[in-house]
Amino acid sequence: MDIDTATLATTIVTYFLLPYLKLGGTTLAKKITERVGGAAADEAVEVTQKVWDRVKSAFSSERDQHVFSEFEGDPEAAKPLIEAKLKKKLDQDPSLAGDLQQLVNAPGHDGVSTGAQIMKAHIAGILDARGANFSNASNLKLAGVMIGEDKSNTPIEDEEERTKNK
Secondary structure, three states, X not given: OOOOHHHHHHHHHHHHHHHHHHHHHHHXXXXXXXXXXXXXXXXXXXXXHHHHHHHHHHOOOHHHHHHHHHHHHOXXXXXXXXXXXXXXXXXXXXXXXXXXXXXHOOOOOOOOXXXXXXXXXXXXXXXXXXXXXXXXXXXXXOEEEEOOOOOOOOHHHHHHHHHHOO
């Protein structure tokens, strides 16, 4: 399967590196635990750490290390640059792309993968409704991801903003 390196780079920076940088591992784990429980949070933080380590190791030259250092210092401002640099690295190194693709799309602790890739869509929506019983509307649990609205915040930050504004 061909890897869409632009999508992979954006996913990694937006959903792994930025939250990890902004919140740190401990706070990230706490925020995830509040949403999905401890085991899933531990696993998410572990995967995020692996993604972080693998991406950082790819930025090995002196110039790359400077770029990564800028990203660490001002993540929002350097986000477009780090995405572009990461995409270029993914294009040039199929092993790196494969490793990161595998990390990002690995099944969860229960062996189930909730990953999805939507390509070339103007509007997309994903609903995770495992275990839901729509016919009787009991035990209905809905989770969704909005794509294409506010690109300035990560999902965890979006939740914090909604909570503050209530």
